[in-house]
Amino acid sequence: MRVHARSFPIENLPPVRFETGFWSFRRLADKPLFQMFTRNHAGQYRNHVAVLEPDRQTGELFLEEEEYLVEEVKPALEIPPYPLDELLGIQILAGRGGLEVHACGIDVPGLGGLLFSGVSGSGKSTMARLWQQAGAGSLLSDERVAVCKREGSFWLCGTPWHGDGQVSSPAWTPLNRIFIISHAADNQVRPLKPARAVSALVVRSFLPYWDAEGLAFALRLLDELCQAVPCQELGFVPDQSAVDFVQCLSAS
Secondary structure (H helix, E strand, O other), rough: EEEEEEEOOHHHOOOEEOOOOOOOEEEEOEEEEEEEHHHHHHHHEEEEEEOOOOOOOOOEOOOOOOOHHHHHHHHHOOOOOOOOOHHHHHHHHHOEEEEEEEEEEEEEOEEEEEEEEEOOOOOHHHHHHHHHOOOOOOOEEEEEEEEEEEOOOOEEEOOOOOOOOEEEEEEEEEEEEEEEEOOOOOOEEEEEOHHHHHHHOOOOOEOOOHHHHHHHHHHHHHHHHHHHOOOOEEEEEHHHHHHHHHHHHHHH
């Protein structure tokens, strides 16, 4: 990306098509445009704008921050600024046969990849910690993983966007099983039919809602994923028994 230390002319922005509290999406002719709202070192809001080319992998980034031009200040500067890095990752995954899931991922010797997906507070960090303490597998990520289809099979990979455990690995492993997790009084599991599994993963994935083509692709991929990989609801207790329980399930 070509980076400019100057503001994009805000008055020329086209209408908003999709927005959250941190960013908005617009379309400038045939080019995707992301506007990001961040704070500088003084606590002031800044508007950064990224204009992508139609290929969605190249473009220009406009940084609204006068201090970047003052050498004495030397503020912390991230390229690309949050959350553009993750938005680009989601966008690129959608064009290459993959999607990002809110989950921890573990590569277990002899079992392959296990994906534990959940909403915030459902136990992803706890599950990651239990497997680390047990030394029963390699943690790919404790917060967000990528699921990709490669040569007809589904694979699991870590992403740079980790959770509290700060674990992120670029390693790949075949995806063996998907669990929709929650805390429970005892360890229990219930199989999910593909349609229900898709519904559960839609709200636990980061989809390119601003891109009709990318969104359609991601939904098709989720359908294929849940048809090909066993999906189950998993209630677990936060101790070693949860790891033993999942190992027995996955080995059967």
